[in-house]
Every structure is written in structure tokens, then in C-alpha cells.
Amino acid sequence: MKKVLSVLMISLLSACASQTTQPAADVEDRTIGANGEAGNGSSIASGESNFHPLQDPNSILSQRSVYYDFDSYTVRNEYREMVTAHAQYLRDNANSKVLLQGNTDGRGSREYNLALGQRRADGVKNMMTLSGARDSQIEAVSLGEEKPRAVGHDESSWRQNRRTDIIYRGE
């Protein structure tokens, strides 16, 4: 219940943020995390926006996380448009660089999870380079299960931790 409340609070905060001119990046980021896989349908091209495309909360580029099934590194269909959009941004902005951090939930082997997180990050990198980003713009690393975003011992926490984060350098 607490979690639901805090999700609501953060959602409200970010909704406010998008109407004022204070798009605090980390609030934005947490919203995505808290919603888990629910980040669909927000790819509205905001033509009138004053935001930098990476910071526009209405842009698909504001979505920065890919979520996975247990022991899977397949990028699910619902994230392909988002990953492709980042790839195209990288293609069009040759000076931009991203760090991809692969994560897993905390169950099972730490070493296997380290390797699995790497495959997750590598998979996103692969998809990005296929869509026009340059290899030199992307570094893919794994945090395995060592840096969980959610620390609970239930599926709702694990789901948030099975994740690749897209982090723009210098942002």
C-alpha cells in the first residue's frame, strides 16, 4: 500500500513537473521505474515542446528502462520502439554517448546474474547499432544483481530489477 501511494505521489509530482518548467530528471526516471512495464502509449511527439528532446517528459526518449522476464534477455516488443528511438537520437547526435547498465533480480547465482545482466545490456546495444547508432557511442556493462532498485522480496520488486537502463553521458 505504501508503495502504491508513493507511486501515485511520484506520478503526481511528475505530472506537475510536466506542466511547470521543472522537469527534474531523476523524478522522471523514478516514475518509469515505479511504473515498471506500464510505460506504454506515451510516445506522443510533442511538437510545441520547449524541452530538449531527451528531457521532454512527453517524448519517448524520456523512457530509459527496458524490463525483462525472469532469466531472459529478450527485448520485449513493447520496448522496441523506445530503444529504436534512442538509437535514432544517437544516430542524429554523433556526440552523444550512452551507458547501458544491465541488471537482474536478486535470485539465483550472482555470477550468472552478472553474465545475464551483460547479455541484457549487450542485447540493447545490438538493437541500437542495428538501428543506426555507432558502436563507439555505446558502452554496455552489467551490474548483475548487485545494485537493486527495489529491495523487496516479491515479484513487484524483482520485476523492477530485471532491467537495462539507458544513461546518457553527461546528463
Added chain:
Amino acid sequence: MPTLSIQSHRFFCHVWILVFWFFSAPLHAELDIEIFGGGTARIPIAIVPFADENKFQHSITKVVSDDLERSGLFSLVDSNGLTPYAPVEVVYSDWIDRGASALVIGRTIIMPNGMIEIQFRLMDVARKEQLTGLVATVPITQLRSAAHRIADIIYETLTGDVGVFSTQIAYVMKQGDKYALQIADADGFNAQSIIEYTEPIISPAWSPDGSQLAYVSFENQKPVIYVQTLATHQRIAVANFKGSNSAPAWSPDGQRLAVVLTAQGNSQIFLINVDGTGMRRLSKSSGIDTEPSFSPDGRSIIFTSDRGGSPQIYRMLVTETENSMAERLTFEGNYNVSPDFSKDGRSFTFINRNNGRFNVAVQEFGSRQMQILTNSQFDESPSFAPNGKMILYATEIKGRGILSAVSRDGQTRQQLSIQAGNIREPAWGPLPTAN
């Protein structure tokens, strides 16, 4: 009286000022007890509290009792107020009535120089005679380790197998945002930190002679493999290549490590000398190959791979060139990870996922039968005791990481008493090396 003979014993280190056997018993003395193979029958043993041991902070009796009980091969018989300290004081019929096959008696004496003299005897109740015994003089700080050695002697005399109570374990403790690589006695006492960082540490691995630890530290924002000498605290980065460096495993001769690198793409197994030279790739697959563990003869490696679509345990030969051939060993379930070769080379322990539970399992190479040993929820990192009779692993209780030991037959489990914090990544160290 039997002849007095002075013998050297593998476990006697310099703290033993005087050690002699009262009785020249064969190492594996026959005891009139049931066969305890298969884990059903245990040796009923009574341990009378040592005379005057209540003067000390650590009770020898408790350390010995806990050690023997944890092994799963003994059942403790309550001495129930009987207090013989010397053979002449033993009324054997009392112990037969209580069902004890073996009896431990002894005393502690404070010497004028402050040292403690420990006298210990192991008695065969049915034969009414002493099986073995010793006198040792130790400083008070060594009482616990003396008790562990007594437990080793009892274990070896009654089972014919090597005792492992004087060994050490390594593990990682997380407390707040701090990670500490620690070593402790096999029962979890006498913990001391080897290194501490605010970034994760995983996968400690003992060198075969117990003098060094290999481990993975994220202190430089990515996984790097270090080898640290325990006596000097000196360490070197053995593998710090582009990408991830992890999962170190020692070759039995202590000369090189099997490691997992992403330097050439996916996580693959490489071999590297302990000084960081001579790196070469060993495994070759299009998937994840990780968690290598050497066979005792050093000629093959078991490891985790997802080359078949799900993580399973495989075995490959240690060849001179890259090797894409491997034999799949596990087939039950779609998640089998973290293999550790037994020291006799006949079996391996690993983690099996079944119905959302992650449990410690063992499998014989011969029969290929998997046996699940635990019924907890989130077990990790199993490692065999040097004698193969117990398995140390990490598990969770109410969200907190703890260490636990399970007997090879799954009959006995015991938590290790390690203070606060989250404990994970245990590795059981080797037997103390002979002097």
C-alpha cells in the same frame, strides 16, 4: 598402562606446546556402534562438561558439541548431571543406560604461567576403554581452536574420515552500504575483515594451500579479479581486462585461475596465471559460460552455461586450445547454476531452481541422480567441506542473508552464528597444511 607415544598430527600447529597420545590407538578405532552410512544412524556421544571450564569465556564442551552435531554424524546424549573427569570415575553402565556409545571426558587446569592445560579422553562405552586422548597446553586465546582440534580428533577416531572443524571459511558481509570480505573459523566465530569497500565484492575463492584469496571487487566501477595474500594483505589485480572480469576458480596446483571475461564478447571462460600473465581463452560458445570449478586432477572444469537455452551445468576438458565441446550434466529443471566439484571428484554440488525455490543439490557423476538437500527459498553459492561431508551455502531468513551448512546426505542443517549484517558468497577453505 599402554606405552606412551608421541606422534605428530596433521592439525597440530605451533600453539600446541605439548601433545601426546595417552594411548596408541589406530587412527580409525573400531567402535561398537551401528553403521551410520546413509545418514540415518548417528553415533550417540555424551560429552561431559570439562572440569573447571566455566572459568573461561569459551566453553570447550559447547564448541566440541556444536561441531560434532553440525556434522550430522553424531547425536548428543545428555550427560544429565553425571560428572566423571577421569577414567576411574566413569561408571560405564550409566552411559549404556543413556544410550551413549562414546563418551568424552576431560578437564582444564590453569597453569602458573597463565596457560591452560587441557586434558581430553575419548572412551568406548561398550568396551570400557579409552580410544584416544591428549594433553595440550594453550594460551587462553587459543581455547576455541583447541576445542575444534579435539572435535577433529573425535570425528576422525569415530568415523575414519578427516575432520574439518579447524578449517576457515570466507564470505562477504554487507552492512549498510559497506561490503566486507571476511574470513572466520568454520563455525562462524573469529571473523575478521580482509578488505572493506562501499562497492560490491563477490566470488571469494581459496587458493589450494589456504594462503591466498581470489575475489571480484567492483571498487573501480566494474568487476575486476584480485588475488590477495592473507598473511601480508598484499594483492594484485590478476584480471582487469576491458569489460567484466569475474568468477575466479583455482587450479588444484595453485598455479593458475579459470576466470570469466567479456573481453571478447559474451561471458566466456579463460585461463590465466596467478600473476596475471598468460591469459588464453578456454571455452567457446555463443552464450554465457561462467562459474568454472576445477576437477581435483585439474584436467576438466565444470561450469554454468546457457548454450542449451537455459542455464545448466556442463563439463569440459582443459585443453590447450579453445574448446567448444562440453558435456551437459544437469537435466532436471530449467535453472541449474553455481557448481562446485567435490574434492574426491565423484560428485558436484550446485543450485537447482524448482517451483520458484532455489535449493542446494548434489549429483554423482556416475549415477547422474540429482538429490536436493534443502527446502529453503533462496539458497546460493554452495561449496563442499574439504572432506566432502558437508556443504556450506548462503540462504535467507526474513530477508537477511545468513550462512548455513547441510550434511552431504541432507539430514542435518545448521545455521552459522555470524553476527549482524547480510552474509553471502561463502567459500569453504582447505584443510590446514601440514607443517
